Amino acid sequence: MLVTATLQDLETSISKEIPDPNGKQREQLFELSFSKSQLERKIANLPMNADAKAMLSSLAKRIVKVGETVLRIGQKFLELVFRLNDEYGHLSFGEVICLMVEKMFQFAPFVGQILGPLLLNFLTTIGQVIAGQGAMVDAALQTRVSVLLNVFEPFRHLT
Amino acid sequence: MTVSSDLAKVDQVVSNDIKFRAKLQIGESAYGTLRAQASAKDLWILANSVFVGARIASLPAFAATGSSSAFAWTGLSMFAAPVVTPILTVVAAGVFAGGAYYGVSRLMREYTSNRVDVVPKFINTPIDVLAVSLFDVICPLALKVAASDRMIVKEERDVIAEYFTDLWGYDPKFVEPAMAAVEHHLDSFSVQQMTQDLRLLTKENPDCNHQKIRDGVVELLSEIGHADGVFLPAEKQMIDDISDGLLGKTWAKSALPNWMSRAGKE
Numbered sequence: 001m002l003v004t005a006t007l008q009d010l011e012t013s014i015s016k017e018i019p020d021p022n023g024k025q026r027e028q029l030f031e032l033s034f035s036k037s038q039l040e041r042k043i044a045n046l047p048m049n050a051d052a053k054a055m056l057s058s059l060a061k062r063i064v065k066v067g068e069t070v071l072r073i074g075q076k077f078l079e080l081v082f083r084l085n086d087e088y089g090h091l092s093f094g095e096v097i098c099l100m101v102e103k104m105f106q107f108a109p110f111v112g113q114i115l116g117p118l119l120l121n122f123l124t125t126i127g128q129v130i131a132g133q134g135a136m137v138d139a140a141l142q143t144r145v146s147v148l149l150n151v152f153e154p155f156r157h158l159t
Numbered sequence: 160m161t162v163s164s165d166l167a168k169v170d171q172v173v174s175n176d177i178k179f180r181a182k183l184q185i186g187e188s189a190y191g192t193l194r195a196q197a198s199a200k201d202l203w204i205l206a207n208s209v210f211v212g213a214r215i216a217s218l219p220a221f222a223a224t225g226s227s228s229a230f231a232w233t234g235l236s237m238f239a240a241p242v243v244t245p246i247l248t249v250v251a252a253g254v255f256a257g258g259a260y261y262g263v264s265r266l267m268r269e270y271t272s273n274r275v276d277v278v279p280k281f282i283n284t285p286i287d288v289l290a291v292s293l294f295d296v297i298c299p300l301a302l303k304v305a306a307s308d309r310m311i312v313k314e315e316r317d318v319i320a321e322y323f324t325d326l327w328g329y330d331p332k333f334v335e336p337a338m339a340a341v342e343h344h345l346d347s348f349s350v351q352q353m354t355q356d357l358r359l360l361t362k363e364n365p366d367c368n369h370q371k372i373r374d375g376v377v378e379l380l381s382e383i384g385h386a387d388g389v390f391l392p393a394e395k396q397m398i399d400d401i402s403d404g405l406l407g408k409t410w411a412k413s414a415l416p417n418w419m420s421r422a423g424k425e
Contacts (some may be wrong), residue, residue: 044176047287050189053281 003155005064005073005114016110021066021154028151030071033079036060042082046093048126055122062115066154077104077115080148088141094128102134104144110158165336172290178328179290181278182375184368189279198243282366287365290329296357297376298323298341299348300401306345307394314386322379350397353406373405 034042043056053060063072077100085096089106100117105112123129134142173179282289298319320338321362323329341348357376361367380401384394403409 025354041171041176041286044281045287047285047288049191049283050279051192054190122282 001067003064003066003110003158005062007062007114007117009058010117012026014110014113016158018066018154018158025154029066029076029154031084032067032075033083034075036075039075039078043078046149048093052122052125054127055118058119059122062118064114073128074115074118075144076151077111080151084144084148087144094126095121095133096125098128098130098133099137099141099145100149102130103142104149104152107146108152108155108158110155111152166333166340168383169330169333169336171330172287172294173328174332176330177278177385179286180282181276182327182372183282183366184276184371185279185358185366186234186277187279189282189366207267211406245301277423279363284364284366289329289364292360293327293332293367293372294323294337295341296329296360297379298338299345300350300353300357300376301379301383302338302342302345303348303350303353304383304394304397304401305386307387307397308387308391311342315383315420317381318383318386322382326375331371350401354401358405358407373402376405 001020002015003018004013006013018087039060040057040155043053043060046053046056056078059074060072060078062072064071064073081093081100085091085093088096091099097119101112101116101123105116129133134145300323301319302311305311305319316338319329320334323334324331358369358373361369361372377398380398384390384398
């Protein structure tokens with residue numbers, strides 16, 4: 001199955017072949033927890049500056065075409081971040097996103113390639129850097145991050 | 160059903176966030192990057208204006224007319240070189256051109272903001288937090304004015320509720336119980352304190368246009384004063400005091416009867 005991502009800000013398009021995702025994988029990948037307006041509301045209520053919020057909103061609009069189906073990959077990633085942030089309330093949104101980004105680059109480099117430029121800009125704006133936070137958190141949290149990122153399993157072997 | 164249990168069921172504070180963001184009237188200054196960009200652009204054009212002004216002043220044609228006429232009345236023109244403008248005149252012309260540009264650009268900006276509302280897509284403060292903070296200071300003030308004749312009538316409540324829901328985009332499901340909660344504790348609010356809090360909040364928070372919010376609140380208070388068909392001198396006095404307090408003027412506490420400055424329902 002062909003996966004195509006058009007990155008308008010970088011004026012480039014990436015196409016890769018992946019094995020057809022099975023039923024469960026498709027469900028996990030395409031099912032969204034929030035409507036667009038619900039996600040915008042969650043972003044609007046984050047304690048960070050307006051520039052950073054606007055970047056997250058752009059990230060949420062990032063899509064890829066998986067076969068003939070459009071996957072809102074940016075929103076999917078943000079939903080995972082919000083879920084982890086809700087579960088681990090003592091971590092800031094920036095810390096959570098650092099953990100997720102770091103793990104995602106290892107787990108699914110293809111997804112990192114699509115979301116990376118926007119995410120790294122966002123992290124710079126909020127003054128966060130990826131500095132091996134993954135190794136410093138407890139094992140339970142590391143496992144939880146891996147479990148959440150499993151939704152991107154179909155892209156796992158893509159680089 | 161208690162007021163607090165009604166409030167506990169509230170899902171959202173603002174139901175129309177576009178209205179809310181528009182009402183803050185901060186335009187694109189919500190974004191640090193755009194603010195920096197605008198300042199850099201202003202500085203660049205200002206510097207160019209100063210340079211062009213100075214350049215024109217130093218032209219021989221200007222020197223021939225400008226400098227001689229400028230010095231003629233002093234009787235010193237005979238000492239001035241015929242085609243060289245004195246350096247002070249060049250500097251003055253540059254400063255004048257820069258000043259004129261700055262004044263005109265400010266006027267143009269004000270003129271534009273009066274005709275077009277720029278609504279930022281996001282603000283810096285979490286939107287629900289800012290909404291609750293503003294409600295917490297505006298609502299008691301509004302209810303105090305409504306209660307200044309010792310009775311809050313339905314028309315006054317309607318004006319206040321519509322102000323929050325129709326103008327600011329608050330969720331009616333929040334406004335109704337929240338207003339009831341504020342009214343329940345109205346005796347504990349001081350008009351002076353609330354006025355100072357509102358002034359501080361809107362002046363310190365970069366997501367608030369203090370002047371526009373202040374004008375809007377004073378307009379609301381006047382509307383409440385007229386809502387029951389009778390505009391009492393006591394109501395006018397309280398509105399004037401709040402208006403002055405929002406402007407940062409000294410609080411004329413002595414003008415208010417004690418029962419009015421402390422309580423709404425006695």
